[in-house]
Amino acid sequence: MATTVRADQLQTPAHNPGASDETIWSPIDTLESVGIQRGDIKKFQEAGYHTADSILMTSARHLERIKGLSEAKVLKAQDSAGKVCRRLGFQSARAVREKRQSDVFHITTGSTELDNLLKGGIETGVVTEIVGEFRTGKTQLAMTLAVTSLMAQEQGGGNGAVLYLDSENAFSDERLAEIADRFGVDRDLADENVFVHNIYNEDNFEPAFKEAKRMIAEQQVSLVIVDSVMSVLRNEYQGRGELSARQQKLSQILYSIKRMAQEFNIAVVLTNQMCADPGCTFTNDAKKAVGGHVLAHLVNLRLYLRKGRGEQRIARIDKSCKHALGEATFELSAGGIMDVAQ
Template sequence: MAKADYEEEYEEEEIEVPKGKKGNVNLEDISGIGPATAKKLEEAGFKDLKSIATMAAGELAEIAEISDAKAKKIIAIAKSQAELGFETADKFLEKRREVGRLTTGSKVFDKLLSGGMETQSITECFGEWGSGKSQMGMQLCVNVQLPVDKGGLGAGALVIDSEHTFRPERIVQMAKAKGLDPVKVLKNIIIARAYTSDDQMLIAEQAHEMIQGKNIKLVVVDSLTSLFRSEYTGRGTLAPRQQKLNRHLSTLHKLADLNNLVVYVTNQVMSNPQMFFGDPTRPIGGHILGHSATFRIYLRKSKAEKRIARLIDSPNLPDGEAVFKVTEDGIGD
């Protein structure tokens, strides 16, 4: 059936959810989503109401081959049934109690972040090469497998590796230092290598489906911006690059929120030649990334094994610095 015919047949159909279904609704329970449409959505990784409720109307319309008007109606119903939308601040506070904390491996670094990296958030670390960004990502892959009482989340990790910096040998070193079985630790880390920005975005979009039923509480993207930076050069490509980056960040935010997990991203830097005083180092990604990242941390090298972490942006924490070390055993004080 042609798309136009499909839309004409269902355009005027009233989209509703049968009574008594609230809180336990399958996609096909929503009038207007038939078996074929439900199958398309499930194959694209959208298997529950909450994932439908957080979709953009254009995205749903494209995947399900329906009109934008019908997509908006379906999303509105899904939001209602998933209990998304307006809520009082006290209820939002109750949801915030579900937020977990993941240790960095350094007590002073954890203190800077009020206990570690938050779930339901994106934490960005940017800095020059050798500042410890990738080391932190690998350390988090080990730490997330620690029990909660030791600063972990008792779960596995997913790594999107765009710079080919992930080293399982380094994971073995860090795992042994934490008293963990390296073989088990490696089996609980899923690696996905990205070769283009489109590839990177697709992996992130498929991640929600992949981690369903799996105990994954950490997603690492190392690096977030390198492929976008290499593929989009010159001022003429800035707008499309930022649009794609914005969509990618939106996907990562949904991953963090819907699955109550930590999203850790690394970012490259550039030097501002117009700076005559102060530090000319600036992160890539512009205002899109600056506004989207929940926590922004500037890492820089110091003497020998020491590194300095500076928290430069947070919705609820003051700016500050912490000195930590990167040793053979991993991240520490």
């Protein structure tokens, strides 16, 4: 068992503000030093923009919707953000690799074999989708990550808090405590640093993301979990007549999630459901991930889970531009995800 991680040991990691002179993102307050009025900065914050990077990453058309900000003010803010951020402009492949090596880290899944498949675990700065049928371990993997994210980076953790958006009423504080015991994480640390936000309908996503970005800007957060991204939308949009509207809403949600991962260099994990695939005639039990091409294109890595023998589960990388397609076997236990017992 790992050395117990206590609440007073959760330190500011290198990927958050204040840890070094050069951070991945710049607080929006830095715009005041390059000529943006304090009142305008407050309007951006009230609208959910807490970094100078977010101003640069959002189109002027969207920013102009903020009450009290004219086109001229928005363009000036974007120009000023470009002076304090290093988001735009060409970089050499070497610079990209060096930045990735210094900024990106991985969070262990609890299974060495699965970590090896993922080249170290769940990666920060990208969106990872975990898809599978019921009882394949999607939520159990998410709950395990909620605990391991609290551990120090030297132990395979993220050394930061966790934001858990729960649309399926699946979060369990009892499971959190059991998994924390397995990893030697103090229960008080888990209770005080895993924050749960219930999602009841599609309208809850936007304020939840707005609050999440505020929390990430103010404290050390290493992981955001959305469990699951499609359950609410499947209920609210039904039939082919509403499919286009559903996919547009899904695209908006995914864009917000992906930008959050890039802006703050945090890991974002989505769980997703399966549905029957009537268009496939090569198998009697064909299934596919819900969400169509919109979801498939916007996530960075898709991890497909299926059942094995007993409590064994098989994870397969179905989509990734960084990983070779492959499989790993792990086991579900009272302590979360673990390697298969020999």
